[in-house]
Amino acid sequence: MSIIEIEDLVYYYPDATLALDGVNFQAEKSESVALLGANGAGKSTLLLHINGLLRGHSGTVKVLGRMVEDKNLRWLRRRVGIVFQDPDDQLFMPTLAEDVAFGPANMCLSEDQVNERVNWALQSVGLVDLKEKASHHLSFGQKKRAALATVLSMKPEVLVLDEPTSNLDPRSKMQMVLLIRSLQDSGTTIITATHDVNLVPYLADRTVLLDKKVAAMGSTRQILGNRALMEGLGLEMPILADVFERLHEENIHSPITPMTKDEAIDVVREILKKNW
């Protein structure tokens, strides 16, 4: 059974903008999927459908085996955590700790359990020291991580992230990747919308290209390595893949198109070995 099943989803904004035009998409349990698309491709809009904040004009959305409809919303929202693109939308309680406690407290956990989760979530995003700070006084990158913590503390089965790495410094980005992978290992299904193509190979096994509808879907390597596909949608290949694809055109062949630094180093070694 797929954890997320979306069929022929169509959505118009109230001003008649057609944002989604027949989206079909599935995600399996403990899978990390990246959602790529140009600005305005409908990524944020699609994500808001996964826990029923927006409801399509036609088509169906099924999550964890249940239809997204009024009677399932409360059940669903405990299991699907969504981190918005704009962290200011997500932080509304007076202190960071209260913000992170908001979700678990709504799940009727005991105070000790709530505190434990708050500490764990803040630890995971590296913000324990700022616990008592007013959320609206954090720096932007801190707010991004704080917004993630507010959702992590609910330990959702499905985690939906809208550009989690934008505005993060390099170390925080890598920490975010590690966090996503460790959540995935513990069974969480993760959907990440992002513009950070260089980071996608590290964080997702499968990639979906969106342009109001799903333009392509497949393994991250297969999608990101396809220059025509990516450039056709106004996207860029990851820099490593781009470089080695060009070398390939100049008849410098590599066994695979490398996506990560480690792969690139191996490939360079191999090429050097062959030519010396």
Added chain:
Amino acid sequence: MSHFDPERYSRLMSPIHLWEPRARIISLFVLIISLAMAGSIRQATVGLIISFCLVLISRLPFSHVSMFMKWPAIFLLPLAVIVPFTAGGDKVALPVLSSLSIAPSAQGVLLGILLLTRGLAAALVALVIVSTAPFTVTIRALEDLGLPGSLTQLFLFSYRYVFLLNDELQTMSRSMRCKGFVMMSDLNTIRVLAMALTMLFIRSYERALGVFYSMLSRGYSGELPGIGRCKIKCNDFIKSFLVLGAALGICFL
């Protein structure tokens, strides 16, 4: 980033800050009532001294106190000046004012001083109440003391909204200045400001909608979870006992 921070001193570690919020609010509130009922200048003066001591104990910096106290002072000073002339009683002829055929009354002068002293004393205590805990802690304490939940949430979110409006306002005015906007007294300025104001409200509304979405996503169903409430301890009782004693003392002075 906003520099507007009314809660800057709400997390100091003074004995007043560490006092359990409910006990603190009730005790200080009783003190305010006894100050408001003070009928003699002597009572009011003692009250003012007690309020000063509370401010000192709370370690609120002078700049913060004076900034806040400016408002009650602006309101009370004219009152203290006008009352002597309007209250009845034995007129005191002052050489400067006799040519204008107005004279203050002795009782009026005393009443003016009384109003000023007890007003300032009460305002100081009010300042101590609002400045020694984050707004939300105070509101939560009020909820525990019987304020309805819907009202509490209204306060909490309006409070958040003030910051939000302030942030949006700063961003917008900054970007307007960057694009060469200068305030002048012409029709165009009014037009631009009116549009900016409208946008400010639309943006704040959309922001509020975003916040609402995120609350729904995290299981909000009409109630705010209360966390971190503390228990009233022995030394909270002692503090309350002292302040209530002072309040009684003022009444029976």
